Amino acid sequence: MDQKTIEKYLKGTISTREREDVMAWIEKEEKNKKEFLELRKLHDISIWNTEYIPDKKIKRHSTVNVLWRVAAVFLVLLSLGLSYLLVSDKESQMAVKTVTCPQGQRLELVLSDGTKVWLNSNSILSFQNNKKENTRIVELDGEAYFEVTPDKKNPFIVQTEMYDITVLGTSFNVFSYQKSGLFECSLIEGAVSLQDKSQTVDMRLQPNEKVRLSNGTLIRSSIDPDENFLWKVGIYSFKNQPLSDVFAHLSLLHEVSIELKNPQIGAQMCTGKFRNKDGIEHILLTLQKNYQFSFTKEEDTHTYIIY
Structure with missing residues (x-):
């Protein structure tokens, strides 16, 4: 796989066709997956560590020199097998960063304010990587678990397709894949407020509460935090959920149509509970044993027909 294409994938600037090619290459062989994870590790470290370099150590460089230096460091790191990279391009700190978590993977990040983020499969997180800015706003397409660093003066805001979640310092989970029609927000510690784009909804959650969008209405319920966020360790857990919702989640996590x-x-x-690494067909076969349905797969469209 061409390294420039992989870099475009990691930066979130890749086309749909190229993205499918990268995913197929990753799944083809185990060595491809290992190579991709190493490149992703280098890419992520270059994003997260820029703001920790003291200003007095930063020298002014032209854009061309900076690019050549970064490229040279990447080559050295790849040849020596190192895992850390500091990029001192001060001017790039204002740029919006986009991190994509591939299908079947999970990604743990630390933002510039110290907030920890876990990204689930097929999720995209965008943010401004500048510690000196007062705004703490991220955009999410997918599922993420946040442990937010407290800052009363600067609320942390998660923007999704349908709702915005505002917090001061707390632990919570958000499930919101674009165009899926699904939305969930679960609170573990602290407090969060939830607003829709038209600002007609303003809902506050208490610890161990979840709000879920169902038929256009937000429904509040209690949760067991020990069971609800096992996806962080690669386990999909669900309790008393309609099978249709389970299929919808599996479709998003495994990037297939059901x-x-x-x-x-x-x-x-x-x-039930499933290990995501077991794959979609193993999960469907297991569900089939307990629930009365059959399924077929259309290879050309990656679609599973349930009947």
Whole structure:
């Protein structure tokens, strides 16, 4: 796989066709996956560590010189197998950074204010990487778990397709893949407020509460934090959820299409846990043993038909 294409994937500037090519290359062989993870590690370190270089040590460079220096450091690190990289391009700190977590993977990040973020499979996080700025705003397409560094003067805001979540310092989980019609926000510690884009909704959550969008209405319920966020260690856990919701989650996490032909199948309530690394077909076969349905796969469209 061409390294420039992988870099475009990591920066979030890749086309849909190129993204599919990268994903196919990663899944083809184990050595490809290891190579990709090493490149992603280098890329992420170059993002997260820029603001920790003291200003007095930063020298002014032209854009061309900076690019050549970064490229040279990357080559040295790749040849020696090192895992750390500091990039001192001060002018680039104002740029919006985008981090993409590939299908079947999970990614742990530390933002410039110390906030910890766990990204789930097929999730995208965008933010401004500048510690000196007072705003703490990130954009999420997918699922992420946040442990926010307290700062009463500067609230931390997570913007999603349908809702914005505002916090001061807390631990919470957000599930919001664009165009999926699904939204969930779960609070573990602290307090969060939830607003829609038209500002007609303003809901506050208490610890161990979850709000879920169902048929256009936000529904509040209690949660067991020990069970709800096992995805951080690669386990998909669900309790008393309609099978249709489970299929929808699996579709997003494994980047496949799942078509449910019989609504009665989707209405069945189910509880269970799966390891994401087992793959979509293993999960469907396991569910099939406990719930009455059959499925076929259309290879050309990566679509599973449930009937």
